[in-house]
Amino acid sequence: MNKEMDNINEEIKHEITFHLLEESCFNKEWIVRFNKQKRVNPLICLICKQIANDALKLECYQHKHINKSQIAGGHCLNQFLKSNNGYCPVQAHANCEYSENEPLRNQINNLTVMCIRQFEQELRVSNKTEKEEGEAIGVIKCDFKGKIKELKTHLDNECPLKVMDCWFKPFGCNCTCHKKEKKKKKKKDETNQLKLENEKLKKDIQSKDNEIHKLNNQIIELLYLANRMQQNYWKPKILQLDQNCEKAA
Ligand SMILES: [Zn+2]
Ligand SMILES: [Zn+2]
Ligand SMILES: [Zn+2]
Ligand SMILES: [Zn+2]
Known part of the structure; x- marks a missing residue:
């Protein structure tokens, strides 16, 4: 079951990438995510039933007035004509005519x-x-939303889902890593470094605090001692003064 799924996935992946690379027509399911079916219907390639890429309009006089799509993707039409001895895909006749x-x-x-x-x-x-x-494992997402004509630049330059060679390729790694994953990993490394430094600073502050506390205690002790010494120094003198006073009285 899983293997079957994997095969289907691979097929889908292959199909879409292949289509895009070969400049075949555009996947209709993909287009209708952001476009009304009604708007998209007149743009369908009569050969592959997807959205025509490099659209051509068939203009054969044989079926000028039929009520049927006469639009085909450039790649689709070329392929069709090649494998059908130049016969038109709308009606089986030779000398198919079309224009951009x-x-x-x-x-x-x-x-x-x-x-x-x-x-x-x-x-x-x-x-x-x-x-x-x-979603839970945090797959990378691309939130690009733009026009078809802007897509290529996006895919080539800024798409976070662009698969790139791994940083460790020079050292023999064969994996492919996502652009964003690399960034994420770098960020994570930096964050960990910061955490460590922060931890160290906290410990430093703690030990400095302890030192200050100790010193404070010493000062208090010294003050107490000084106070005692002062008392010891003055006590006999005050007693003496008292006695003198009593004698004089
Ligand atoms: Zn097509
Ligand atoms: Zn025709
Ligand atoms: Zn993207
Ligand atoms: Zn790698």
Whole structure:
């Protein structure tokens, strides 16, 4: 069962990453997270049924007026034509005609999306049906929300889910670590260092306190002694004075 799940996860991961890398169409489930189905429907690639990437509009005269999507992703259409001897995907005829459609491409590029890696991660977590556990162990999250055209820069430069080579790679480690995990680890190390220093300072202060306490006690003792000595010095003299007074009276 677990193995099966793992396989499914791997498939999903592969599929999404693959799609993005190959510039295939955009995952519809991902797009509809932030876009109404109604808005998204006219942007669907007629070949893969996902959201058309590098959208092309078919313009064959054979089916100019049919009420059916005539939009395809650039990659999908190329693949389709290649494997179907150039036959049109709308109706089986040769000499398929199509053109780039700038307004359509703009519309798609301006769709608001979440980070594809975050989407992928959420799919994996919900597939495991251990959402709470996943959240409890503090998985890294990417809160990117932006336009499709901004996504590449995000993924390349600022996405915390970007998998990077481990710092210890030069020493033979083959693992991949998340950018943020590295930062987190550094932060943790720094925090631990601070904690240690803080502990040491506390101990220093404690021992200084003890010293001050001891010194205070010594001063009090000395004052007490001084007082006693003063009394011892004056007592006989006062007695003497008293006696003198009595004699004179
Ligand atoms: Zn497609
Ligand atoms: Zn056609
Ligand atoms: Zn991201
Ligand atoms: Zn490593």
